[in-house]
Amino acid sequence: MSIQQAIEQQVKKAVKSIYDVTLETVEFQPTRKDFEGDVTLVTFPMLRQIKTNPVQLGQSIGAYLLENVPQVDRFNVVQGFLNIVLKDSLYLEKFLEINRQEDFGKATPGPASQSIMVEYSSPNTNKPLHLGHIRNNLLGYSVSEILKAAGNTVYKTQIINDRGIHICKSMLAWERYGNGETPASSGLKGDKLVGKYYVKFDQEYKKEVNALKEQGKTEEEAKDTAPVLLEAKEMLRKWEAGDEKVVDLWGMMNQWVYDGFEKTYDALGVDFDKNYYESQTYLLGKDVVNQGLEKGVFYRKEDGSVWIDLTDEGLDEKIVLRSDGTAVYMTQDIGTAIQRVKDFDIDGMVYTVGNEQDYHFKVLFLILKKLGYEWANYLYHLSYGMVDLPSGKMKSREGTVVDADDLMEQMTLTAKNISEELGKLDDYSETEKEELYRIIGLGALKYYILKVDPKKRILFNPEESVDFQGNTGPFIQYTYARIQSILRKADFDTSSQKAEIPIGYNLHEKEKELIKQLLLYPETVQLAAENHSPALIANYTYDLVKEFNSFYQNVTILGTTEQTEKIFRVQLARTVGEVIKSAFKLLGINVPERM
Template identity: 70%
Template sequence: MHITHILIPAVEEAVRTIFGVTAPKLEFQNTRKDFEGDVTLVIFPLLKEIKGNPVAIGTQLGTYLQENVALVSKFNVVSGFLNLVIDDSYYIQFLQSIYTQKAYGFKDSSASEKAVMVEYSSPNTNKPLHLGHIRNNLLGYSVAEICKASGKKVYKTQIINDRGIHICKSMVAWQKFGNSKTPESAGFKGDKWVGNFYVAFDKQYKTEINTLMQEGFSEEEAKKKAPIMLEAQQMLLDWEAGKPEVIQLWKTMNQWVYDGFNQTYANLGVNFDSLYYESDTYLLGKEVVQLGLEKGIFEKDPDGSVWIDLTSDGLDRKIVLRSDGTAVYMTQDIGTAIQRVKDFPDVGGMVYTVGNEQDYHFKVLFLILKKLGFDWADHLYHLSYGMVELPSGKMKSREGTVVDADDLMEEMTQTAAKISQELGKLDGLSEDEKQKLYKIIGLGALKYFMLKVDPKKSMLFNPEESVDFAGNTGPFIQYTYARIQSILRKADFDFSQPDVTPPVLHPKEKELIKLLEAFPGVIQNAAQAYSPALIANYTYDLVKEYNSFYQAVPILPELNADLKKFRVQLSYKVGEVIASSFSLLGIEVPNRM
């Protein structure tokens, strides 16, 4: 129970008793560091019901609380803020109450009536995963874990874009330049092997365009007449017609890519509960268009195309079916959303992890689904995130200048090794232990750096900066966790039971316990905001406070046995919450560093 759960009814009773009115919604916040107090009641909202001077009102309420609530030991009023000092006994009892809770802060998700489906990754099968996919996967996976910890049942999914002209480009290029080699025979990871041919296609396409332009064609004409593009377009038609040899090549090359993706996902530490494929879903939604026409939600133009007019909703007219009867991406997304609820009937909402260039698309999609009458459409959310850039600038897939996800993870491991060796952080460990740690530190640095930034913001990713062992970084937090584990190993007594009650708390102990108390609320806020950044920055605040505590008071050198045990127990619980927080971000914590 958070202290505000005790204070809210007490303040409401005080307002009724002193002023004879019902209190409006109460606003509490943490007391600012430069004032004495633990919890602050903001007086200004009360002025809607209580006329008078905020300082006088705060003083009357503070006096009442001090006299009637045993846990309120002191108070002071600054302007319109009532700062309350909470007795140490509350925080000591609180720590004891959570000490043996292994999943403290997490709610049981099995009792949730409605599930949420979180979609992320959703790559194309013509190239390997890159830096942008890393942010996408880390955000989606972390949001899913946070929602689960908040008490929701969660399904993780992706839709794999496995059809279309971009896929056929890689297929044509492999036929031309692959010499019948497979990833195994060529010594390549499958997705990288296929991605090379996507780049090769673009290179050949540009060469053919230049040749045609030299023959007198305009650039626009050359783009249409380039032989390799005509071959790719014909291959798409053959795929749609089900030509056996094209389907077989498509299946073979896609499997190469899936094998590669699975390696990357395993290294990144993300997973999925279900997979959808565009080749299965691209026809979905067409029957829904007919239903929408009958209901008057959609309208047919003279050329036979079907549209929805959203101008009255501040959007525009959107096509949902072409004049030749073929579906567009919007139609497919409508059908896929409906199919997912059929496949998972307990789904009551969905989260789409997709870059902010698709903001408008999802506004239209969600509005159409609402107009079609699906009640779950009120619980759809676009987890819109900004692009990731490196100090070297933007990436382009066709030109082969993307930052490959596997290469980046390997670079992070090497960077962690280099910095660790320079700092002498891992002296005394075996080479095998060091290699495992380099990966944990490197990936932890990558994930934390990506997730500490608000998802909506674009970001510049600097690998060297992310592996700094000081400041708001993953390695700094991991190092503090390892420091706590070292203390626990050195403790020569049993600290498994919370059986020690110090008469008074050191201010640093109290601040730490207050931060532990906030953890469940941070999980709930992060789940509501779909923001792993709230978890990341909470963990950093907790670690900063712990390091301040570590510097300010003796722990193992403490001569008082009971006080020593209490501080070790407090350290133990802080370590557990760090590990829990990082698990929500998909980050491992090492026992030694």
């Protein structure tokens, strides 16, 4: 139970005792900096049930708490706000509780815990991952870790879009122009090699369209009848028919891409428990549509196509089967969702997909509810905005998208340049330096993206993200490294030494504020899980680091002559370091021992 929850119980007792009124809720707010207090009770909402003035109400509740709650030291009332000052002993006791917990901030699974699948990444196998995929992967991975920390069982998955005309375009271009080129012979990652031929197809297609237009065809006619496109469509038809040669080519080139993706995922620090492949799921859902027809959830039009009418829910009519009986994406998503519940017996799912698909997921979730699936009430679309870069920076070779591998490489280089300017790495080996640059660069990238509310669009500035001051990953990493330096310099074993509290110890204001911030960590994890928002964890960590740096600048840690005081302060610093490391782990960010 948090301090605020304990105070809330006592306030309800006070009001019941004094006024014989039962309060359903009690409203608190942070104590303003210009007033003394640790917890501030807002009395105005109580006036609906209690006929008195707000100051008198605050005075009477404060007096009750002072008399009946040993942890309350004093109070003051400012208009309708009761500012409660708690005894240092309470905060010291809470700090000792933190030190006794091995996984402070992480909940153990309980009756309310759920089994949740989180889908993220879900790329196409015709091109490498790009900047948009990076935000997607970072969000999906972090939300997975946060949900786990909140006590849930989590399965991480992606559905790889490995079929369709876009795949055949790459295949046809490689077959025509590749001369047997492979990742091994070219030195290119497999996804980049396949992406190269996707671009090549587009170049040849545009040439053919222009030639047809010169022959007198309209642009639409030219686009529809370009021979290279017709050949790609024929290749798709052969794939769907199981043509051995086409299927073998498809399998070889897709494997190149899978291998390339794995290298990118490994560098980015994300993983998956299971991959689903569209080539294996695209027929799922058709049986469900037939069942839905029998239940009256769907209806069939005269041309044979099957639809659902969602106009009563403020949406529109949506097709779920074409007139020729083939599935649309919605059909596949219905079938895949049902298959995942069968595979993992999950309670719900989180789909990490850009906000351009908001409408699609509203429709999908509503259809699954109408089909009678209870778990459909626990589906969530983790919708996010686009990531933009300042113009002219880090364009890919095609000049259109920012390649994920190139961006990570650029971030490492940016971290190297800035670190060398600061000149604090003279005693590092070259290997140690390179690893540190990678940790700082990736930390900067991840933190800059994750500190922003997922729904907001981001303008990502690489140089700004690697700043060692302000709300950045490197600033927090540097503070963690500073704490490790304190621990190394301590004249006692900080790994085994338990926090010792001198009898009657009076907390310095900065020590108290730091403990108060530490105590917010478990509820921040829960709040981040409820809101599917890594930004809450990121900004909590920044606030914790600001409090620590204020503590560091105002309180003597290693220089104090009182050994018990020194041990307590070092242990306080150590605990802050552990929470920083724990919080950053939820964001998928590493912390260096030295910087």
